[in-house]
Amino acid sequence: MNSRGKLHAHHVLLLVLAAASALSLGACNQGPSIEKAGKDVDRAIVDGGRGWKQAADIADEKANQAADVSSAKSATAGKSTADVALSAKVRSALSTEPGLQALSIDVNAVNGAVTLYGTADTAARRDKAAQVALNVDGVKSVTNHLIILKRS
Numbered sequence: 001m002n003s004r005g006k007l008h009a010h011h012v013l014l015l016v017l018a019a020a021s022a023l024s025l026g027a028c029n030q031g032p033s034i035e036k037a038g039k040d041v042d043r044a045i046v047d048g049g050r051g052w053k054q055a056a057d058i059a060d061e062k063a064n065q066a067a068d069v070s071s072a073k074s075a076t077a078g079k080s081t082a083d084v085a086l087s088a089k090v091r092s093a094l095s096t097e098p099g100l101q102a103l104s105i106d107v108n109a110v111n112g113a114v115t116l117y118g119t120a121d122t123a124a125r126r127d128k129a130a131q132v133a134l135n136v137d138g139v140k141s142v143t144n145h146l147i148i149l150k151r152s
Contacts, residue, residue, distance in 0.1 A: 083109045090114055090133045097132050099125055105146065107133070112140035119149045 086109040094100050094107070103125060105118040114133050120126035130144040 090136050115143040117145050120146045
């Protein structure tokens with residue numbers, strides 16, 4: 001291959017790598033759209049001439065990597081949604097429990113482990129909040145960080 005052919009192949013390879021990077025970033029909402037990246041890959045393959053096979057292989061590899069990243073983010077998002085839902089269920093249970101409605105309680109849930117933050121006016125209400133949270137379906141454990149503040 002002459003030096004001009006090598007230079008052309010090098011440019012095509014760079015274009016393909018840039019397009020594949022854009023494709024992988026587009027899959028995780030951090031860059032150009034997947035559609036644009038796909039068009040860039042298509043253009044690189046067309047422009048590649050003799051290097052089309054190599055360009056196609058690189059594009060396929062980058063597309064597979066982008067799909068893997070997208071799948072991993074979806075799984076994480078699903079778990080996060082379950083944690084948010086569990087936190088909401090615990091907040092709802094606390095807000096409907098007599099004697100606990102007026103308390104300022106924040107709830108954090110991670111994989112069924114619930115942590116309570118905020119204040120209670122008595123030790124009995126603090127303990128009651130933990131018990132109510134523990135009785136919510138899906139709660140595996142409760143860490144009670146409620147601070148007792150007596151009202152004046």
